[in-house]
Amino acid sequence: MKNYLADSNGYYGEFGGAYVPEILHKCVEDLQKTYLTVLESEEFKKEYNQLLRDYVGRPSPLYLAKRLSERYGCKIYLKREDLNHTGSHKINNAIGQILLARHIGKTRIIAETGAGQHGVATATVCALMNMECIVYMGKTDVERQHINVEKMKMLGATVIPVTSGNMTLKDATNEAIRDWCCNPSDTFYIIGSVVGPHPYPDMVSRLQSVISEEIKKQLKEQEGRENPDYLVACVGGGSNAAGTIYHYVNNEETKIVLAEAGGKGIDTKFTAATIYLGKTGIIHGSRTYVIQNEDGQIEEPYSISAGLDYPGIGPIHANLAAQKRASILPVNDDEAIEAAYELTRLEGIIPALESAHAIAALNKINFKSTDVVVLTVSGRGDKDIEVYLEHNSIHKNQN
Incomplete structure (x- = not known):
């Protein structure tokens, strides 16, 4: 039987892997070594499942x-x-990742968002866990998703409009990665989808x-x-x-x-x-x-x-x-x-x-x-x- 899930190196067939700048190598490698241990621990599962039930409404x-x-x-x-x-579904992943961030001792959270749903979910869990939250969002999306931007601000997040490219999701992601490169020691990047370097695609898939x-x-x-x-x-x-x-x-x-x-x-x-x-x-x-x-x-x-x-x-x-x-x-x-x-x-x-x-x-x-x-x-x-x-x-x- 074929296995369509990630292998131990984060590959799905020929796709996947971790192609990251040298400065992020240690961050990503540390995450690769710890994410499964944390996600599969009884302590994590108990807190995660309780929040999904009592906070998310699952x-x-x-x-x-x-x-x-x-x-x-x-x-x-x-x-x-x-x-x-x-x-939306975004909250399932945001809660799991912020619990992981807290476990590995990160105190500052960054995220990218397009439609704003992941940004709102990240700002929400940061408010819940009392963590600093910076959300990168293309200027085009800031304009067309105005309500979500206001929600993020109300939740205490800093929303940074991105003006490069055509000012949408790709450009917001570029800026978030740039921030991560500048602040690797205290910052955790909560990626909103099954994209990015291994272990993110596998980790987000598991949380969803x-x-x-x-x-x-x-x-x-x-x-x-x-x-x-x-x-x-x-x-x-x-x-x-x-x-x-x-x-x-x-x-x-x-x-x-x-x-x-x-x-x-x-x-x-x-x-x-x-x-x-x-x-x-x-x-x-x-x-x-x-x-x-x-x-x-x-x-x-x-x-x-x-x-x-x-x-x-x-x-x-x-x-x-x-x-x-x-x-x-x-x-x-x-x-x-x-x-x-x-x-x-x-x-x-x-x-x-x-x-x-x-x-x-x-x-x-x-x-x-x-x-x-x-x-x-x-x-x-x-x-x-x-x-x-x-x-x-x-x-x-x-x-």
Whole structure:
């Protein structure tokens, strides 16, 4: 049986590894040596699980979406990560990493954020644990995710707008790494997705794997079986997807569908469909697929969703695509908007723009009536209301 999870060196097939500047070598190496010991210790598990239960509000519900199921002619369950404290799956990882940071004696926390959900989650756990918090966020994203910026400030974080590149997630990550290089002794970098140098992709996958752990139990209760026919999730860096598939990835009976940001179309320059268009390269410390030009320079990605416009992809997903273990479906901006309205009108759930890409993927799959589908709603749509309203004209003639 194939193993699609990380090996001991942090590789997923040919993807992964740790390509870091010399100054960070010791930080990363120390983390590699300690993360599994901490994550697997009884003390960590007890505190982590208690916080997930009493603070985050887990388990998140697995909801049978009856009207959506009728629309697509199969049984669709929604994994409701949007109901977590702070409004997305990001908190699962932030709590785990800050407990690890505290364990290894770091006192200053930095993070990058695109849509702001990871920034809010990090600022939240820093308030909880009384730690200094600096969040790097592209100036473009600061403007389009204004509410999340105000939340972070209210929680006591310092938000630093980044003005390099096209001022989005990639650029925020560059600045966070630069900060880490300057302050390696006291600073812990809480990375928000399954990207970056080993051990981050594996560590974040493990912390998010609570999602698939719960799906197995909940599906058993509701359907009498642990394994769905399909798992569907959106991918930018890919942490909600990694969490959704973690306990299923080596069981090839369950099909995996990943929806990435097609932007204005994969045949335009305005896209973030990394798996579809990318070539193998190195970005932010890991070997993966990267959107790049003939000279190997990273191309600026584009998506209507601030959380999906990243020019790389988590190495776990690059490998799933290379091994044909997952189907990758690019979803364009207008399809995502359409899907968000569909879910809202059919089920009374307003999804984050990121999650709307996963909903839109349903339209691209031929389901059988007996199929059981689990789709992760990774976040709630409060932060995207302004974008939805701007595009409301398409829908004003609909009932």
